[in-house]
Amino acid sequence: MSSTRSFSIKSLLARHETVLVLVILLEVLLFQTLGKNFLVGKNLSNVFRHSVEIGLLAVAMTPVILTGGIDLSVGSMMGLCAVLFGMMVNRFGLPPYLAGLVAVLFGALGGGMNAVLITRLNLPPLIVTLGTFSLFRGLAEALTKGAESYSGFPKSFLALGNADLAGLPAQIWVFFAVAAAIWLMVHQTTLGRSFRAIGYASEGARYAGIPVARNTSLAYIIAGAVAGLAAVILVARLGEARANAGIGYELLAITAVVLGGVSIFGGSGTVAGTLLGWIALAILNNGLTRISDYRIMDQPVASVARELSGLLTGLLLLAALAIGATMKALAIRRARKQSLSKTTPNPAIS
DSSP states (O other): OHHHHHHHHHHHHHSHHHHHHHHHHHHHHHHHHHSSSTTSHHHHHHHHHTTHHHHHHHHHHHHHHHTTOOOTTHHHHHHHHHHHHHHHHHTTOOOHHHHHHHHHHHHHHHHHHHHIIIIISOOOHHHHHHHHHHHHHHHHHHHHTTTOOBOOOOHHHHHHHHOEETTEEHHHHHHHHHHHHHHHHHHHSHHHHHHHHHHHOHHHHHHTTOOHHHHHHHHHHHHHHHHHHHHHHHHHHHTOBOTTTTTTHHHHHHHHHHHTTOOTTSSOOOHHHHHHHHHHHHHHHHHHHHOOSOEETTEEGGGGHHHHHHHHHHHHHHHHHHHHHHHHHHHHHHHHHHHHHHHSOOTTTO
């Protein structure tokens, strides 16, 4: 009984999610010790209020990366959808929530464009989404002539990004709904299981009767639609729709997914891990702004928090990629050794 219990504890401690929980607790302890008012309720609320958009992109990116793909265009899609949303409300007089629905549908259309190029023309996801990354951002800049922005939205709409509901930021409830839906899809449906099968071995999945092209396309369409939703929430929080919305968000979303234990090569990972990766990044970004009594190169840490956060995020992404590649290499080596041990004849028997 005790051996079984010790084994379960060891397996729990070996889980990627457990390690991330410990990292998050360490972050909280560190920033509460070094910073000012980190664990104050208002600041904790801001941790999530200011990072919901990245969390949405991260959970939507999870199915894409599970299939072995990637979407670098989600940040640019946010900028384009934000501009279109502002135009529909300010120029054409659409109600904000109807304009928001159109923005989500347009995001899905952009995701569908990525899907067609990847699944029908068999182009590499990295190259396709790098191209649409520039295309979507360029369209947003063209629509605003590089300088125009839209504001003056109704207070009822701005409440989505700035008000509280049941003691939590209003937009966090939207995030909970999206995250729960994607968790159910990935972990409780045959569609979700097919994402991992496609990422693990797409040809094998095809021979097993899985509609690889269709299911992969759905992953990109969902990512585009959620990018449109994230754009609407960002506009509600900032009170302004501009072409540079979402710049750099794709890197943060990918970092959260990979940091959460989803293999960049596809085939393995969980939505829960992605959520923990997002929380770790959100705490890091906020905590650095609370440190004002420490200096780096004669500059207070809080004054260079944005630059330092970008540096640490890049290091985290590289570390997560290196760990993932190392774990995959070790797993392949272990499988080869087991295969050799089974096929090598035993001299004592012969």
